[in-house]
Amino acid sequence: MDPVPLTTLDLPDQSGRTWLITGATSGIGRELALAVAAAGGRVVAPARNREKAASLVAAAGKGAGSVETPHMDLADLASVHRFAESLTTDIDVLVNNAGAVSPRRRETADGFELLLGTNFLGPFALTNLVADRVRERIVITGSDSYKVGRVDLDDPHFRSRRWNPMSAYAQSKLCDMLWARALQERLGSRVPVTLAHPGWAATGIQNVTGSKLLDRAIVAVTSPFSQSAEDGALPLAEAAVGDHPPLSYIGPDGFMKWRGKPEVQEVSRRGRSAVGAEEVWALGVRETGTDLA
Template sequence: MADTTETRGKRAKWNATRIPDLTGRTAVVTGANSGIGFAAARALAGAGAHVVFAVRDLARGGAAAARVNGSTEVRRLDLADLDSVREFAAGWDRPLDLLINNAGVMMLPEQRTRQGFEMQFGTNHLGHFALTNLLLPHVTDRVVTVASSAHRMGGAIHFEDVNLRGKYSPARAYAQSKLANLLFTLELQRRLTAAGSAVRAVAAHPGWAATNLQSRAGNPLARVFMQAGNKFLAQDDTAGALPTLFAATQDLPGAAYVGPDGLAGMRGAPALVGRSAAASDPAAARRLWTLSEELTGVRWPLGTTVR
């Protein structure tokens, strides 16, 4: 179909009511107890999917799931602990249509995961890297990883020390973790294609969505700035979840990246968007994959050697 003013207008109106019927399908949403993860889980369940709330706190996850109309269950998953990731994956024994790598931490004071990795890189990237590879033999449709336009602030992955020892700043670490999300998606799709798999890897970012992530920034000035942005610039978490839902349910090419189409990518209707040159570098994506296998001990699971 030609990209006319009429068709652009139709795309601009895309919202959760246009999600297709998902009856009989299963989705895992990490971090589904709040924010855009909860909004995405609620919309998927409303469309008929069975949604698994993969959350660190079972009580909070259960309270969130109780607010959703539809089929849900709650399972414990702490992405900052690779033992928890392995336990979650080991307990999975059925087909999984949608894996939505949504959970994340943002601009924290310097701290470490259970295995000693910098918390933002360890949670946002390594936890989801391990989870995806461990669950991939069960995945039937696609993997959606939630990135951020902040990936553009990262420059490049600090391969010499991804833990940023002596060079840590909350913003630098967050940007690196979100750049890693996009490079992971790029290399995952390359590997899926090479293996002859029909599964697709795609990414999305919510723009500026008002969630509780911003309240945890390590820098007090950053907290003030982001709280003001939440009030005057941000869209709510329901709108912020739309790019994730679009990426999860629409017919998109592998490695596609979805985000809001208006106001400098901070808000608007979901659409295909661009990414930085650093996030499009296949050599960096392969190098990151190799490093991530070494750090997590989790390997490519589909049995096909990928070069």
């Protein structure tokens, strides 16, 4: 019998287990971090924004588990290295959830296009640096926008071609899908890699047009088909604790795959290309200077 997917964020007992969750100070990452702490787990939630980090710790309260928020900025490789070097504990579950959107082209501290740098290159470097400490599972937050993405290996940072937020975001998420495949190839049977997408969750990440009026209009039109951040975190939780094969892609089962209960979904040929996976891995190594042996 197939395992029953999670329907709430009441997770199984996580006592004695440590989760490293990026992007945990808001949205679906915050909901997952609070659920893990409520289930007795220890959450390491590296964060850039100290005010949001303090809010997360306060929300976790004095529950069964704990939340720690050391400083890290995924848009700054030096910061990623400092965090990885400071990590002294083994990790049961690594959740690469942090993501960025932007209404205009911006760059990271290392000169990367912001969305590629934050959504792919920063997590790529972090995972390579801490992989030997991960014991159970690595989860990568994807997006169905990968289906319209195209990775331009000659100009991944949009220095010559025209930038727009959707193309940049879709490229970064296609990189994530392909990176997962290449990462699993290198980890073998030691640690499974799974993926998840939250559907259309009410997290504010959709506010990317640069126009408050247009952003409000988009929210108004799509809100009947969207779901809460808590429900959006369910596929992520399912990918982390569910009994699924490596490279399973978990998302909501409802209308347009925007909302609903978690299910395993098919990854298109674009998102599982073996050649594309190796090309994206090489891009990550070239840009971050990190690799797995």
